[in-house]
Amino acid sequence: MYEHERSLVSRLEGKPFALIGVNSDDDREVLKEVLVEERLTWRSFWNGGSKRGPISQAWKVTSWPSIWIIDAKGVIRYRDARGPQMDKAVDALLAEIGPK
């Protein structure tokens, strides 16, 4: 279920990249177990335990998943790019930073 995210994170290890989640599940303890079971190694904001939590409200999220891809300067560059499209977008933005 989280195959693509896992592979993206492991592929870009050591690069200036971060996958940050915003989770809207309602049970924090259950979620901790999910993180372990599914090997979700990236960080997620806790959205207050609801789809109508403060972060999803501020970002006007009405459907899940919703994706924003942000460059190194903090500018939103892509919306809802998933799968191979997400890979392309991230690689393009990494290329803007240059080799590190």
Added chain:
Amino acid sequence: MPANRIRCPECKATLQRTEPVPDGKKIRCPSCEAVFRPTAGPLDDDPPPARRESARNEEPRRRDRDRDRDDEDFDDEPRPRSRGKAKQKPKTNPALIIVPIVGALFLLVGGAIAAYVVWGDAKPAPTDVANANSGNGPVQAKGGFPGQVKGGGLVGQPKGAAGGEQVVGLAVGNMAPDIEGEDIDGTKFKLSDYRGKVVVLDFWGHW
């Protein structure tokens, strides 16, 4: 009975009148100029004419005729021009063509302008939505750049630091609003902690 089809006794031309000649009245044949008093009654050797009500604009019959000219009035009065000419047809009013075309053009242009105003390049309002709980915030991600795509299409183009990114908002090209919150373990952190890195912000749930 009064005749409105007459044969000239001299040149034998058949002459058609719009009105019957009153009995006894002399007329001049327009072909041979002979003056004569028309005989009453229809001509025997001519087939009965197909009567039509309005004689003015109808096609003149071309039997027994070796000349194509008007034959309405044989009196000595000057013949009015262009009476009963066969070619007369109702002229097409050019306005009937031009007005709809111009109207359609106006509608197209007006519609395009309205569409641009409503859906086009709207700059989002610069507001900070870092801790906003209210629903009103910057314009959603429709304005400015083509940002809404279904099914994972690649949206937007990689751009340099062009104009627009100083405005905080949710659209492609805006500065992303900061997020201050906790992770699942309760540790506080911010989205801006990751400035300098490419970030994929993923709203998700395990339900």
